[in-house]
Amino acid sequence: MPKVKLLHNPRAGDKAHSKENLIALFAKENFECDYSSIKEDGWEQITNDTEIIAIVGGDGTVRKAAKAILKDDVKAPHLIGLLPFGTANNIAKTLEIDGEVQDIIHTWHNKNTSPFDVxxxxxxxxxxxxxxxxxxxxxxxxxxxxxxxxxxxxxxxxxxxxxxxxxxxxxxxxxxxxxxxxxxxxxxxxxxxxxxxxxxxxxxxxxxxxxxxxxxxxxxxxxxxxxxxxxxxxxxxxxxxxxxxxxxxxxxxxxxxxxxxxxxxxxxxxxxxxxxxxxxxxxxxxxxxxxxxxxxxx
Structure with a gap:
């Protein structure tokens, strides 16, 4: 099973996007999920066997996660999956990422990627x-x-x-x-x-x-x-x-x-x-x- 590091802003979205529900959605799509809340210490730790980093939140959460991903001690590149639950979601709109959570996660099996400059x-x-x-x-x-x-x-x-x-x-x-x-x-x-x-x-x-x-x-x-x-x-x-x-x-x-x-x-x-x-x-x-x-x- 592909390993996913799930970086979650628990203040984003609604009750349907709780820790438990998100983990269940990833399991349904046959992803092994390593969950971290970005509001808790140690969330930046990303193991080298991680294939996908899933970011759940808005544009601010994406930037916060990107800074952790780009640290010198993290072996890049990782594929980044985005589940947009912010106010503006400008990054997701630019990448044309939209729809139901389950449907977005399902598309990740195709591994279609878009480069993103920093x-x-x-x-x-x-x-x-x-x-x-x-x-x-x-x-x-x-x-x-x-x-x-x-x-x-x-x-x-x-x-x-x-x-x-x-x-x-x-x-x-x-x-x-x-x-x-x-x-x-x-x-x-x-x-x-x-x-x-x-x-x-x-x-x-x-x-x-x-x-x-x-x-x-x-x-x-x-x-x-x-x-x-x-x-x-x-x-x-x-x-x-x-x-x-x-x-x-x-x-x-x-x-x-x-x-x-x-x-x-x-x-x-x-x-x-x-x-x-x-x-x-x-x-x-x-x-x-x-x-x-x-x-x-x-």
């Missing part, structure tokens, strides 16, 4: 990695403000996403744009921006498709910029999303490259869902490592 950021006090996006401005501010929101009435992912869009619109109308200097593979760009994001996947945060052409396994990154002059236009765009209207893609300023050097004259910074302690401007170097992860896909 990007490392140098220039901070310690090296940081990201899978989804890295950037400055309104998104880290959104993350900070959403931590203060009373979520007791946001009992569905849809309600939480809509609330995040509403909070983001208020931020956009009031956020102080900052200067940023960016060096790509072959040019230097500078300006005053509300948002500077380097994307590995299409969407970030509350289902905002910043980089519709981004592919997580092509060895390339997408730089997305929102200059001060687009503030009002972007706020109107967010209002259309909040109202449930279909909208054409927003005309962000975009660039493609294998690496970027960024200097932002502000302190709001994030890598995926992690706020970075960043108190003064620094020159940061972003370099993609192609295909460091291998996800099982339908």
């Amino acid at each position: 990007t490392y950021v140098g220039g901070l006090t310690e090296r940081v990695l990201f899978l989804e996006g890295f950037g400055y401005g309104i998104f880290p501010q959104l993350m900070r403000e959403m931590k203060l929101v009373d979520k007791t009435k946001l009992d569905t992912p849809e309600k939480e996403i809509k609330k995040a869009q509403e909070v983001l619109r208020d931020i956009v109308l009031n956020y102080e744009a900052r200067e940023c200097v960016i060096t790509t593979d072959d040019e230097t760009i500078s300006g005053c921006y509300l948002l500077v994001e380097v994307m590995n996947i299409c969407s970030i945060g509350p289902h905002l498709k910043l980089a519709p052409h981004a592919s997580p396994g092509d060895g390339m990154l997408e730089l997305v910029l929102l200059p001060e002059k687009q503030r009002r236009h972007f706020a109107d765009y967010l209002q259309h999303l909040i109202d449930g209207n279909d909208c054409p893609a927003f005309p962000y300023e975009t660039y493609t490259g294998k690496s970027f050097t960024l200097t932002w004259m502000g302190t709001d910074l994030h890598a995926d869902d992690e706020l970075i302690d960043y108190t003064q401007p620094a020159k940061l170097k972003l370099e993609v490592q192609p295909g460091n992860l291998q996800f099982l896909v339908p």
Whole structure:
């Protein structure tokens, strides 16, 4: 029986996705399951006979697990199976992983894989990695403000996403744009921006498709910029999303490259869902490592 290391966020999903039910589903598909809750000590231990690492949770759980998988003492590569039970599930949506849990697990027998790049950021006090996006401005501010929101009435992912869009619109109308200097593979760009994001996947945060052409396994990154002059236009765009209207893609300023050097004259910074302690401007170097992860896909 193929051995699966099951990394579970017990706060994700509902009662149907309990430890006992998940183990039973894997047994039904003839997988030997080694269960760990990511909320308990020692969950990062992955034995060398593991064939598949199953991640049960949202985008934050995927990143947390990826950091453990990419440690120097873990013999890679492992195949990664994803069961998405988060709010946005941007990584799963990018990989087109969707459906009933049993059906997703069943597809893993086919061992169809999709490479997934990892990007490392140098220039901070310690090296940081990201899978989804890295950037400055309104998104880290959104993350900070959403931590203060009373979520007791946001009992569905849809309600939480809509609330995040509403909070983001208020931020956009009031956020102080900052200067940023960016060096790509072959040019230097500078300006005053509300948002500077380097994307590995299409969407970030509350289902905002910043980089519709981004592919997580092509060895390339997408730089997305929102200059001060687009503030009002972007706020109107967010209002259309909040109202449930279909909208054409927003005309962000975009660039493609294998690496970027960024200097932002502000302190709001994030890598995926992690706020970075960043108190003064620094020159940061972003370099993609192609295909460091291998996800099982339908």
